[in-house]
Amino acid sequence: xxxxxxxxxxxxxxxxxxxxxxxxxxxxxxxxxxxxxxxxxxxxxxxxxxxxxxxxxxxxxxxxxxxxxxxxxxxxxxxxxxxxxxxxxxxxxxxxxxxxxxxxxxxxxxxxxxxxxxxxxxxxxxxxxxxxxxxxxxxxxxxxxxxxxxxxxxxxxxxxxxxxxxxxxxxxxxxxxxxxxxxxxxxxxxxxxxxxxxxxxxxxxxxxxxxxxxxxxxxxxxxxxxxxxxxxxxxxxxxxxxxxxxxxxxxxxxxxxxxxxxxxxxxxxxxxxxxxxxxxxxxxxxxxxxxxxxxxxxxxxxxxxxxxxxxxxxxxxxxxxxxxxxxxxxxxxxxxxxxxxxxxxxxxxxxxxxxxxxxxxxxxxxxxxxxxxxxxxxxxxxxxxxxxxxxxxxxxxxxxxxxxxxxxxxxxxxxxxxxxxxxxxxxxxxxxxxxxxxxxxxxxxxxxxxxxxxxxxxxxxxxxxxxxxxxxxxxxxxxxxxxxxxxxxxxxxxxxxxxxxxxxxxxxxxxxxxxxxxxxxxxx
Amino acid sequence: xxxxxxxxxxxxxxxxxxxxxxxxxxxxxxxxxxxxxxxxxxxxxxxxxxxxxxxxxxxxxxxxxxxxxxxxxxxxxxxxxxxxxxxxxxxxxxxxxxxxxxxxxxxxxxxxxxxxxxxxxxxxxxxxxxxxxxxxxxxxxxxxxxxxxx
Numbered sequence: 041x042x043x044x045x046x047x048x049x050x051x052x053x054x055x056x057x058x059x060x061x062x063x064x065x066x067x068x069x070x071x072x073x074x075x076x077x078x079x080x081x082x083x084x085x086x087x088x089x090x091x092x093x094x095x096x097x098x099x100x101x102x103x104x105x106x107x108x109x110x111x112x113x114x115x116x117x118x119x120x121x122x123x124x125x126x127x128x129x130x131x132x133x134x135x136x137x138x139x140x141x142x143x144x145x146x147x148x149x150x151x152x153x154x155x156x157x158x159x160x161x162x163x164x165x166x167x168x169x170x171x172x173x174x175x176x177x178x179x180x181x182x183x184x185x186x187x188x189x190x191x192x193x194x195x196x197x198x199x200x201x202x203x204x205x206x207x208x209x210x211x212x213x214x215x216x217x218x219x220x221x222x223x224x225x226x227x228x229x230x231x232x233x234x235x236x237x238x239x240x241x242x243x244x245x246x247x248x249x250x251x252x253x254x255x256x257x258x259x260x261x262x263x264x265x266x267x268x269x270x271x272x273x274x275x276x277x278x279x280x281x282x283x284x285x286x287x288x289x290x291x292x293x294x295x296x297x298x299x300x301x302x303x304x305x306x307x308x309x310x311x312x313x314x315x316x317x318x319x320x321x322x323x324x325x326x327x328x329x330x331x332x333x334x335x336x337x338x339x340x341x342x343x344x345x346x347x348x349x350x351x352x353x354x355x356x357x358x359x360x361x362x363x364x365x366x367x368x369x370x371x372x373x374x375x376x377x378x379x380x381x382x383x384x385x386x387x388x389x390x391x392x393x394x395x396x397x398x399x400x401x402x403x404x405x406x407x408x409x410x411x412x413x414x415x416x417x418x419x420x421x422x423x424x425x426x427x428x429x430x431x432x433x434x435x436x437x438x439x440x441x442x443x444x445x446x447x448x449x450x451x452x453x454x455x456x457x458x459x460x461x462x463x464x465x466x467x468x469x470x471x472x473x474x475x476x477x478x479x480x481x482x483x484x485x486x487x488x489x490x491x492x493x494x495x496x497x498x499x500x501x502x503x504x505x506x507x508x509x510x511x512x513x514x515x516x517x518x519x520x521x522x523x524x525x526x527x528x529x530x531x532x533x534x535x536x537x538x539x540x541x542x543x544x545x546x547x548x549x550x551x552x553x554x555x556x557x558x559x560x561x562x563x564x
Numbered sequence: 565x566x567x568x569x570x571x572x573x574x575x576x577x578x579x580x581x582x583x584x585x586x587x588x589x590x591x592x593x594x595x596x597x598x599x600x601x602x603x604x605x606x607x608x609x610x611x612x613x614x615x616x617x618x619x620x621x622x623x624x625x626x627x628x629x630x631x632x633x634x635x636x637x638x639x640x641x642x643x644x645x646x647x648x649x650x651x652x653x654x655x656x657x658x659x660x661x662x663x664x665x666x667x668x669x670x671x672x673x674x675x676x677x678x679x680x681x682x683x684x685x686x687x688x689x690x691x692x693x694x695x696x697x698x699x700x701x702x703x704x705x706x707x708x709x710x711x712x713x714x
Binding site for chain 2: 090091092115116117118119139140141142143144145146147149151172173185186187188189190323324325326353355
């Protein structure tokens with residue numbers, strides 16, 4: 041039986057662990073060492089970006105510096121990860137020839153992962169492989185992996201979450217959750233898991249390492265002997281430390297910040313609300329990651345997590361999204377009650393359409409505060425827009441015009457200023473005083489042959505009433521509002537009736553930007 | 565162009581055993597990866613290209629490519645100076661998959677030791693046999709599953 045080495049390099053800093061990866065891989069490429077299973081841990085905690093990622097885009101650098109978290113770059117591909125002291129890293133370094141491959145494939149990843157899956161089963165957990173290269177338990181990721189090669193050697197590595205501080209990870213990485221609300225933290229907790237949570241106790245490191253070692257022995261039909269770093273490896277390691285500690289390595293990849301976009305959209309399907317948040321590399325036009333939440337029912341529970349995994353790394357174009365989503369639902373045995381594949385395609389495509397917003401001087405964060413109905417932003421901006429619809433909730437609470445269509449433009453609230461901006465563009469402002477008034481105004485505009493409108497409302501209102509806007513069919517651009525809305529305060533019934541008593545704030549900067557893109561003089 | 569078990573192979577090219585192809589164009593050599601690489605690795609998402617004017621040695625890393633969280637290293641088939649880089653790959657790395665022998669070329673190298681280095685590469689009748697063996701090896705290990713789905 042073949043003999044491989046098992047090497048435990050203990051607890052080390054991020055730079056040491058990264059330099060060791062490179063040193064051991066080089067030693068293997070030079071055929072100085074046997075195939076090796078290495079265990080590694082980190083102290084201080086570390087954030088590690090993938091080889092091709094940019095620190096600025098993936099990491100909350102200030103938070104990490106203030107909290108003593110190391111930042112470094114892996115030699116392997118994949119996404120940014122947070123490695124706290126409790127986690128265990130595992131990796132296999134070997135010759136491609138010994139595993140009979142020249143080009144690494146998903147089946148190769150599957151084979152290496154199957155050793156760790158075998159280990160998790162020994163611990164009593166039903167783990168499985170999720171393409172392209174994660175290990176999961178009931179849809180929740182417990183081990184993410186990545187790899188690289190050099191000459192005839194390869195290195196394939198993974199994390200194993202033992203115990204995990206989700207909040208700390210969210211603070212250290214730029215994961216697109218906005219305010220770390222409980223709900224957002226829960227949605228992340230839904231997607232990852234760790235040994236302590238699954239087993240109900242924290243197994244000892246020795247037990248876990250032993251299980252992984254046995255898993256590799258069974259899958260690869262080998263025997264392990266315990267070894268240490270060789271003299272050659274130690275020399276290579278020492279020789280690489282300066283490089284892996286250097287800014288040149290850590291900040292090797294710098295992309296302009298605008299290339300990483302977070303795009304959001306929501307859509308009310310028959311079976312419930314779907315919200316999608318995409319992280320997109322706009323230069324490469326690729327979806328880096330997708331987060332899909334909502335109040336629909338999916339069977340099995342893992343459906344959405346698998347869909348998110350399927351959308352990863354695909355081209356950020358409608359035809360690619362369509363192909364992927366249709367293929368996913370056709371072949372996977374997945375079902376979402378009263379939500380069709382078309383609903384998912386629509387909401388994702390709509391989020392993607394925001395890639396174009398910077399062309400209109402609208403920044404990334406602003407892009408998610410603009411909603412459109414019955415057309416894309418580009419289409420609507422080409423139309424003649426003669427009317428601005430403003431919500432009464434933005435007027436002063438004590439204003440006697442609060443529930444009237446008019447405004448005296450006294451300057452005490454944002455509505456007056458919005459009216460002035462509109463008039464400067466020959467656009468007629470009007471206040472919407474309740475839901476019926478909105479529907480009546482839109483219908484009237486439609487009858488009068490008005491091509492499109494600009495309006496302002498909160499995201500919750502837009503999401504809930506999008507179908508009503510679509511039924512009337514008038515294209516429009518809606519700008520989000522600030523401050524606590526009726527929906528934040530659970531007072532939508534009062535708002536519907538026109539008796540909501542809080543004051544919101546219009547986003548005047550965004551309104552100016554939208555108006556600056558309306559080229560043709562608009563007339564009612 | 566021939567088809568070997570689902571992989572397109574340009575017989576007249578030179579190959580490294582890591583599936584990098586080389587095409588002689590006068591004193592220059594155009595370089596890319598073969599169809600087998602694209603179909604086996606999956607869709608490429610990033611390419612790290614060298615710069616024009618860089619000098620490379622045969623067998624040295626020429627470019628790094630990423631697919632499915634794997635950073636693959638492509639080696640130079642010949643030594644020389646890089647005189648042209650395919651910048652289209654910067655925006656769309658998947659050209660390596662879509663058109664490996666055409667729009668997916670990687671660099672043009674002005675070779676300095678062409679004749680002797682070409683002898684180190686797989687060419688002529690040996691190409692077919694080598695590729696057939698590669699596919700059989702992958703089939704034996706079960707690595708072929710993905711290619712059949714592709």
